[in-house]
Amino acid sequence: MIKLKATFLDFEMGIPIVMMHVEDARDVGVFPGDRVLIRYNSKAEKIAFVETTTQLVKEGQIGIRREAKEKYGVIKGTILFVSPVMKPRSVEFIKKKLDGIELKDSEINEIIHDVATNRLTDIELGAFVSGVYTRGFNDKEVLAVTRAMVYEGDSLKWNKKYVVDKHSIGGVPGNRVTPIVVAIVAAAGLTIPKTSSRAITSPAGTADTMEVFCNVSFSVDEIKQIVNKTNGCLVWGGALDLAPADDKLIRAEYPLSLDPEGQVLASVMSKKKSVGSKYVVIDLPFGDGAKVKSFEDAKRLAIKFKKLGASLEMHIECTLTKGDQPIGNGVGPVLEAIDIMEVLFGRGPIDLFEKSVELAGVILSMTGKGNEKTAKELIDSGAALEKFKQIVVAQGGTADKDLDKLLSKKKISVYAKKTGTVLSVNNKVIADIAKRAGAPKDIGAGVYVYVKRWQTIKKGDKLLDIYSSKEYKIKSVEELLSEFESCVIGSDKDMTVEVV
Numbered sequence: 001m002i003k004l005k006a007t008f009l010d011f012e013m014g015i016p017i018v019m020m021h022v023e024d025a026r027d028v029g030v031f032p033g034d035r036v037l038i039r040y041n042s043k044a045e046k047i048a049f050v051e052t053t054t055q056l057v058k059e060g061q062i063g064i065r066r067e068a069k070e071k072y073g074v075i076k077g078t079i080l081f082v083s084p085v086m087k088p089r090s091v092e093f094i095k096k097k098l099d100g101i102e103l104k105d106s107e108i109n110e111i112i113h114d115v116a117t118n119r120l121t122d123i124e125l126g127a128f129v130s131g132v133y134t135r136g137f138n139d140k141e142v143l144a145v146t147r148a149m150v151y152e153g154d155s156l157k158w159n160k161k162y163v164v165d166k167h168s169i170g171g172v173p174g175n176r177v178t179p180i181v182v183a184i185v186a187a188a189g190l191t192i193p194k195t196s197s198r199a200i201t202s203p204a205g206t207a208d209t210m211e212v213f214c215n216v217s218f219s220v221d222e223i224k225q226i227v228n229k230t231n232g233c234l235v236w237g238g239a240l241d242l243a244p245a246d247d248k249l250i251r252a253e254y255p256l257s258l259d260p261e262g263q264v265l266a267s268v269m270s271k272k273k274s275v276g277s278k279y280v281v282i283d284l285p286f287g288d289g290a291k292v293k294s295f296e297d298a299k300r301l302a303i304k305f306k307k308l309g310a311s312l313e314m315h316i317e318c319t320l321t322k323g324d325q326p327i328g329n330g331v332g333p334v335l336e337a338i339d340i341m342e343v344l345f346g347r348g349p350i351d352l353f354e355k356s357v358e359l360a361g362v363i364l365s366m367t368g369k370g371n372e373k374t375a376k377e378l379i380d381s382g383a384a385l386e387k388f389k390q391i392v393v394a395q396g397g398t399a400d401k402d403l404d405k406l407l408s409k410k411k412i413s414v415y416a417k418k419t420g421t422v423l424s425v426n427n428k429v430i431a432d433i434a435k436r437a438g439a440p441k442d443i444g445a446g447v448y449v450y451v452k453r454w455q456t457i458k459k460g461d462k463l464l465d466i467y468s469s470k471e472y473k474i475k476s477v478e479e480l481l482s483e484f485e486s487c488v489i490g491s492d493k494d495m496t497v498e499v500v
Contacts, residue, residue: 019063097131112148137262165277171291186232195237203434214397285323289427332446
């Protein structure tokens, strides 16, 4: 063990890192990437990973993040006791998964605990998700991972008969049905504590879009107050400690775009279990550009979700929906917010309206509160709109905004170069355009899509409006458009793929 004086460094990492002088690291016998136990007093200790330097800290010092000041009361010059620690046993269990060996519940519990408490390096996390991707989880392992992820975080408890939720597997631009579904089912008297994500690879997550209207970061107690007042909420899950291991595993999957099925099942269900949901509808969009490629894959995944839900004492219904083109017109936070308000006012876009009503209808049917017709009536009567406004106000915002004024000021349009039928609207290209334009960080950036698949159009008809705040981003979009078609237009005969 060695005694070092604390000094603060400005760096952000997903895992706890400390900076030691090379000579101090040699004295204690650690190397870059090794683990050390940092102890301040008998109650404050933390495992961190070592990086070494000859420049950033002096001998006798240890560089730590400033958050240690707020969390542990550490100030500059505080004496910290540093000692090396062994690799956790979970590393050996990760190797077992890489070898294709089924993991015991106790081994899974230990892995998930070490993920949640930052005891594994990025490389070890990457090895674990790679093992799950290549070797898979069986049903028993998926259930164990789900339960372990719930156990390692906070859980919401509700004294309500019907606590409902909704999740979409994603991959479809726009598709902002969640706020509409929440408004409908909350207006019907059901409890729906909806936590959502920010964008990781998409132009907007539900949390990004809701932030156009109101705050989305709340504590567990604040969420309970909002839900008890309004029946629902639309908050960012990342501000909470619900299934924290899941968020870390998602970050580990991102660099290689890994999305192993077993982890998808555990990820979705652990979050739903953590918020106390008993009745959940899971939307599985399928098709070109969606995460799920075919109807058969979607159906197989739906069966697995329902089986896992039954093991967790949850009622799961899955909707298999077409995901081969954007849902709604807007792609990007403000543009999607505009779509939401248009639907709640009963004006469209028609595909977003119909899908929202269908999903809400499934939830109402599951709980004996109605059906799709009931959901439509709640929009037509204005009850869903008023409920949405109530939730937004409870979250410190207002839905009565002039959203058009929030759109980014630079705009270009794309027009049809010929008359014909829209054969496809490319999900990936539309999403890439919106991201190049600046979404989601630039909330007013994105794409407004005017056309849908199989629509007949004339030469010169508008296909897209693209919004951005930066001229160089507009140029980047134009470069993308010169390489890839956002909308493929052909004649009726092009619809026939093959005659047998």
